[in-house]
Amino acid sequence: MRSWAVRSFLVVAVAGLVVAFAVVVGDDRDTAFTLGVAPGLPAAELRPGAEGCQTPVPVAEAFDGVRMQVGTYRRKGSPLTVSIRTPDSGREIAAARVPGGYADVSQLGVTLDSTVAPGQRVAVCVRNAGQRKVAIYGGPELANVGTTVEIGGRDQKTDMTLVFTRPPSSLLSQTSEIFERASLFRPVWIGPWAYWLLAGLILVAVPALLARSLRAASVEDSLPQSGSQP
Amino acid sequence: MELRRIASAQLRPLLLLLVAAAIVGAAWSLIVPAWQAPDEHSHFGYAQTLAEQGEPPASEGDRRYSTEQEQAADAIGADQLAANLFARPEWSEAEYERWRRLQAAEGEAARADGDGAGPEGSNSARTNPPLYYAFEAIPYHAASATDLFGRLYLMRLWSALLVLVAAAATWAFVGELLGPRRGLQLAGAAVVALQPMAVFVSASINPDAMLIPAFATTLWLGVRVIRRGLTVGNGAALCAAAAVAILAKATGYALLPGVFLALAIGGYRAAGGLRVGSLVKRSALPLLALAVPVGAWLAYARLSDRPAVNQVGAGGGGDFDHAGLFSYLWQFYLPQAPGQMPLPPGYPSLPARDFWIEGFWGKFGWLEIVWPDPLYLAVGLLTAAAIVGAGVALVRSGLRRHAAEAAFLVLVALSLLGGLHLTEYRILADQNTVFNQGRYLLPLLPLLAAAVAAALSLAKGQVQQALVGALVGFLFVLQVVSLAIVGARFYA
Numbered sequence: 001m002r003s004w005a006v007r008s009f010l011v012v013a014v015a016g017l018v019v020a021f022a023v024v025v026g027d028d029r030d031t032a033f034t035l036g037v038a039p040g041l042p043a044a045e046l047r048p049g050a051e052g053c054q055t056p057v058p059v060a061e062a063f064d065g066v067r068m069q070v071g072t073y074r075r076k077g078s079p080l081t082v083s084i085r086t087p088d089s090g091r092e093i094a095a096a097r098v099p100g101g102y103a104d105v106s107q108l109g110v111t112l113d114s115t116v117a118p119g120q121r122v123a124v125c126v127r128n129a130g131q132r133k134v135a136i137y138g139g140p141e142l143a144n145v146g147t148t149v150e151i152g153g154r155d156q157k158t159d160m161t162l163v164f165t166r167p168p169s170s171l172l173s174q175t176s177e178i179f180e181r182a183s184l185f186r187p188v189w190i191g192p193w194a195y196w197l198l199a200g201l202i203l204v205a206v207p208a209l210l211a212r213s214l215r216a217a218s219v220e221d222s223l224p225q226s227g228s229q230p
Numbered sequence: 231m232e233l234r235r236i237a238s239a240q241l242r243p244l245l246l247l248l249v250a251a252a253i254v255g256a257a258w259s260l261i262v263p264a265w266q267a268p269d270e271h272s273h274f275g276y277a278q279t280l281a282e283q284g285e286p287p288a289s290e291g292d293r294r295y296s297t298e299q300e301q302a303a304d305a306i307g308a309d310q311l312a313a314n315l316f317a318r319p320e321w322s323e324a325e326y327e328r329w330r331r332l333q334a335a336e337g338e339a340a341r342a343d344g345d346g347a348g349p350e351g352s353n354s355a356r357t358n359p360p361l362y363y364a365f366e367a368i369p370y371h372a373a374s375a376t377d378l379f380g381r382l383y384l385m386r387l388w389s390a391l392l393v394l395v396a397a398a399a400t401w402a403f404v405g406e407l408l409g410p411r412r413g414l415q416l417a418g419a420a421v422v423a424l425q426p427m428a429v430f431v432s433a434s435i436n437p438d439a440m441l442i443p444a445f446a447t448t449l450w451l452g453v454r455v456i457r458r459g460l461t462v463g464n465g466a467a468l469c470a471a472a473a474v475a476i477l478a479k480a481t482g483y484a485l486l487p488g489v490f491l492a493l494a495i496g497g498y499r500a501a502g503g504l505r506v507g508s509l510v511k512r513s514a515l516p517l518l519a520l521a522v523p524v525g526a527w528l529a530y531a532r533l534s535d536r537p538a539v540n541q542v543g544a545g546g547g548g549d550f551d552h553a554g555l556f557s558y559l560w561q562f563y564l565p566q567a568p569g570q571m572p573l574p575p576g577y578p579s580l581p582a583r584d585f586w587i588e589g590f591w592g593k594f595g596w597l598e599i600v601w602p603d604p605l606y607l608a609v610g611l612l613t614a615a616a617i618v619g620a621g622v623a624l625v626r627s628g629l630r631r632h633a634a635e636a637a638f639l640v641l642v643a644l645s646l647l648g649g650l651h652l653t654e655y656r657i658l659a660d661q662n663t664v665f666n667q668g669r670y671l672l673p674l675l676p677l678l679a680a681a682v683a684a685a686l687s688l689a690k691g692q693v694q695q696a697l698v699g700a701l702v703g704f705l706f707v708l709q710v711v712s713l714a715i716v717g718a719r720f721y722a
Contacts, residue, residue: 004692005413008699009706016707024714029722036310036317060322119324145304161316171718178721181321182261185306185329187373187380190260198257202710206250210420210706213246214699217412220240 003218043138043158055123065165078130251423255390258433267434279346287346294348305329313596361477362437397423403450421679424705444475446676460496465516488642589668619685
């Protein structure tokens, strides 16, 4: 017969796992990869007609969108064009337009007209297609080594805060990818299998061990205490 | 044979808990990217210096970290990633292969060219005593044939074992306090073994990991000495446990007032009265277990011109401002009163909640990974209920009868808390910056665990069983949620 300790443990553990599972299923994420630059300063001030490019950007995962933070100097935002190009030839790979009228310090999510494949280097160019100045937020160049912002061919010594996106999917559906990523830069004997194993152990073996531990404690407490040691 | 079977049955709940905790610890070790636990790069730099060169970092040096560490940190974007929710660790296979080629070309010399101190002693960990880092040298050498990540993650897995020691010592501590009551002992041990912040910190490279078992053991042995009277054996064990804490981190000095009190009370009880000569004689040998290793470290540090403990300013260099200290303490625990000078801008609105509840229970990475607010409310209520319940249990069981043990435990808690506040106040006066972190209170986790067990002892029979089960279930859920949040932050 199960002890009260085991019963209450199972109730709390199962209820908690159900809630956690519901959150994981409902939590959609769209990040393909990011430059990892926190938005601390205007990384590219774009006057009307000017274009700033973050280049070169190694494409770690396929993406079809870009998110960035744009400042408008307390006025309505100008329309922008976003263009993904090859850094050397300038050939356009994907593009998008952002209509004007957005608020100051907005997080703008842009969907490109095609998907950019991984394994290549690209330039991410933002052009001010309106009549008022805008600024793309970012950080100093050291925020991401090996890539920089250029305006009119001049190095700005900054990096833009760019998040490269893909169609959103739930955290649960990304489990395999998460484990693959987590197994990189680990001991050579660790692969995604280790994370699958640990996940299985935590969701099955750990609660089983804890339940047995509680049961063993209940049994011990129900016995006479003579000769017991702390 | 029969005794062994009984002992095995008595320890079975603990052993099963430890196996579960070992799995959880392994998960924490492997899920967090390298150097994404507080100050882990500083501690790895110290450990590598000690392992490669055979001595701890000097006061100052030229190169804080080895070429190997710097290249690996660059490859995964460790500095950029720290506390930056916009960043993710490098997850490109091509970059990983590039790093492998680079480190293969560098060879083994790249491991040993760091000094762990840096120009002007820029590695803040350099002032720590060496015991934890020597402990970490074991897996470092065991994995010396592997690359940096092979060594770093084995060091983490090895460090995570310390939380198991802490849980086992807490089991004994609760048993000493409340008697052999396995359900309550299990509850106490589980609070330590499954507390998310304790496991996260223990599963990283950080000397705080060694403080938790050292404090747990000291608390257990201190109560034992007080209850059973001082002997050479239990006194020496108590002093040795305190020495381990001191040689792991200067925070361990906070144990000394409590240890001296325990030795005095235990000596008094063993001698059957107040006999100074007898007390000195009984304490002398045990104190050697404290004085010899700590003295040896202090002498070595002095001879080699190293700071033996962190140097903290003296309150602005002038007279100590008692009114300022009072104002600081007030605002740490209570809302700002009219007329008080506010704390610096870096402080949260109520530091006690931010540091001692949220930071103590669960803020991960470089503290940028947090739980949903309701979970902090839940652990805050659990903490408050444990402290109040333990107080009620103490009064019910006879405050006078247990006054000596209570005084010892309160003295240990106040010494650590007082030391942290005094240090922070002095740093505030000197540099106007925040010092305290929730993890600095983790050495008191075994005491909280004992408070939880004592509070649970107020319930009887099936109700107590049900509460113990619910507590362990809650801790398990906290672990799963924490690991999921950390995994999503870094890899989704």
